Amino acid sequence: MRNKTFRFSSIIEWGTLLLSTLLVCFFLVVVLWEIISKGSAVISWDFVTKVPSDGMTRGGIITPIIGTVLLTLITSIFAIPFGVCCAIYLQEYAEDSWLTRTIRASIRNLSGVPSIIYGLFGLALFVQALQFGTSLVAAGLTLGLLSLPYIITTTEEALMRIPNSTREAALAVGATKFETIKDVIIPSAMSGILTGVVLTLSRAAGETAPILFTGAAFYINGTSGFINQEFMALPYHLYMLSTQHQSIEEVRPIAYGTALVLIIVVFLLNLTAFYIRYKYRKNEN
Structure with a gap:
């Protein structure tokens, strides 16, 4: 029974x-x-390589594509070094105390904060307090703050998977703690670290709320590659075409084309993460 x-x-x-x-x-x-x-009916070479024109009712989306690439680059420069170093300190150097546990809990709680809160914080800190203005650098730093908790968490989990016997073996042959971390621990955890970083950046590339207040522009005539100026980005471009444009029905095909390009970009980033994991696991075996 x-x-x-x-x-x-x-x-x-x-x-x-x-x-x-x-x-x-x-x-x-x-x-x-x-x-x-x-x-797919909208996607063409001209659609990908031309700038928007006539109030975004014609032309292409090269300006939002360039803005998204530059935004992701600034986010990477800010978030990756700080996030990885913070995770290494928490996992390899910090003692298991109430302070360390509180910091870890705070980092995990920050991962659940709505992205629009980061946008308001970026507006107060980078745009107003530090006087960067509504610009590409302010938006990139805001997305960097949003990405930090995810990068720290994924990096720390990758480091935790390395057995202590590996650390003890390196120390036993005379390596210092720093050399053990640099030459043994980080290379062994590199697949997990890079996978987490790429997946986090793919998420950041599709965010709209954090850049809504910090630098994304409705329409720019031509292209702008200066970090102290406003910019166009694919997620914000899609949001404006779908909800705020004065001729929504007219630009609806462009919105679908923009959405498809954004999905392709995110898919390629995720595919890169899977390839990195596969490559490093193959080398480890």
């Missing part, structure tokens, strides 16, 4: 998981089909 009950319970649990997975995949396919079917 107990075996029958256990078997019935297992079937219910397995069926629930399968149904949930199929339901999620169904909605994902529906959304992707909607965007791909309507966006």
Whole structure:
């Protein structure tokens, strides 16, 4: 009787998981089909390489693409060194005390803060207090703050997977703690670190709320590559075309095309993360 009950319970649990997975995949396919079917009709070489014109009703999206690339670059320069170094200190140097546990809990709590809060904080700190103004650098630093908790958490988890025996072996042959971390621990955890970094940057590249207050512009005539000026970005461009444009029906095809390009960019970043993980795991084996 107990075996029958256990078997019935297992079937219910397995069926629930399968149904949930199929339901999620169904909605994902529906959304992707909607965007791909309507966006692919707009995608062309001119659409990707020309600047927006006539109030974004014509032309291409090269300006938002350049803005997104520069924004992600500034975010990387700020978030990656600070995030990785912070994770190394917490995992390899800091003692297990109430202060360290409080810092870790605070970092994980920051991961759950809505992105629009980061946008308001970036407005107060970078735009007003530090007087960067609404600019590319202010938006990039704001996204860097948003990315820090994720990079710290993923890097620390990658370091935690390295067994202590590896550290002890390096120390036993005369290596210093710094040399052990630099030459043994970080190379062994590199696949996890880089995967977390790339996935975090792909998320940051698709954020709208943090750049809404800190530098994203509705329309720029031409291209702008100066970090102290306003810029156009793909997520904000898509938001404006879909909700705020005066001729929403006219620009709806451009919105679908922009959405498809943004999905392709995020997909390529995620594909890069999977490739990095595969490459480093293959080298480790």
